[in-house]
Amino acid sequence: MRRKNIDSILMKKATGYFVEETVEEYDRDKEVTKCKVSKKYIPPDTTAIKAVLERTQEDPLKGYTDKQLEELRIRLLKELEKIKEKEEQNAGSKTRSKDKVRDADV
Numbered sequence: 001m002r003r004k005n006i007d008s009i010l011m012k013k014a015t016g017y018f019v020e021e022t023v024e025e026y027d028r029d030k031e032v033t034k035c036k037v038s039k040k041y042i043p044p045d046t047t048a049i050k051a052v053l054e055r056t057q058e059d060p061l062k063g064y065t066d067k068q069l070e071e072l073r074i075r076l077l078k079e080l081e082k083i084k085e086k087e088e089q090n091a092g093s094k095t096r097s098k099d100k101v102r103d104a105d106v
Contacts, residue, residue, distance in 0.1 A: 007055070013048035016041065 018039050025034040061069065 010048055010052055010055070013042075013045050014052045016044040018042070 018041050021038050021040050023034075023036045023038075024032050027033045064072070
């Protein structure tokens, strides 16, 4: 099967669809005596919905070269380090300000 055909079938199953059901009754001579045609709704399938979402989701790093990915990794690590330093400074200043309040109370 081609990918386009698979995607089409998967989308159909993910969105729900109608099918025609034919029920035939036969007599002893194996001739059709009654033929009943009805439409039946097939509801969306959650597994198919999940598969469609996974197939259509784009990779946010698609198109980056190895060099660009390495540069991005280094930049993000530096940003994380800065955030960590700020958090440590804020934690230290909060401790100092509490100490000053305690000294003033004494």
